[in-house]
Amino acid sequence: MKKYFGLVALVLISFIMQSTVLQFLQIFGVTINLVLVVLVVISLQTNEVTGAGLGFILGFLTDILYSQFFGVNSLLFFCIGYLAGRISEDVYKFDYFTNLYFVLFGTLFYHIFFYFIHYFLKIGSEAILITLTPILIEVVLNLIILYPIFRLEKSIFKKLKIN
Known part of the structure; x- marks a missing residue:
């Protein structure tokens, strides 16, 4: 349990940064989806059970806030x-x-299925073509933020000898 403290701290810090600081750092009206990047990186380093559980918790918190x-x-x-x-x-x-x-x-999976679900639930999905540019900008921003997150997560795994 003690081994995963660094990962829990990384997840909590990323979620807090996503919901506070990163909301004010927008590029062309688009924010970095730090939670998604951290979810993918940690899920790749662990297994499907950890990835699914972490994904559900982060998604639940995101649903509550946004x-x-x-x-x-x-x-x-x-x-x-x-x-x-x-x-x-x-x-x-x-x-x-x-x-x-x-x-x-x-990131592409998230946005494609997000709009797919909203389309079938008839929740403001008329302008999907207008949102293609923000989706591409978010993809680029997520790929930019990936490197420091990947290095940090790799050092946490190495230091705690998780894998």
């Missing part, structure tokens, strides 16, 4: 955490480019 329709973020983060953890057994997970691809696909 969502007008409760459960969408919980479901999507759960799926992303599970898939990244599941596939992590078949890839070299300590490679930066592996994490880069997973953050890229995780």
Whole structure:
């Protein structure tokens, strides 16, 4: 249990930063989705159970703070955490480019299914084409923030001898 204190601290700090500081650091009206990046990186380093559980918790907290329709973020983060953890057994997970691809696909997966769910629930999804530019900007921002998060998480795993 003591081994995972560093990871819990990283998750809590990332969630607090996402909900406070990063809300004011917008580029072209888009903020970095730090929670998604941390979820993907940790899920790749652990397994599908940890990824799914962490994804559900982070999605639940995100739903509480931001969502007008409760459960969408919980479901999507759960799926992303599970898939990244599941596939992590078949890839070299300590490679930066592996994490880069997973953050890229995780961000795209999140937005595609977010708008898909909102479309079928008829929740303000008329302007999906207008949101393509912000999605691409968020993908780029998430890939930029990935490197420091990946290095930090790798040092935590090495120091605590988790993997």
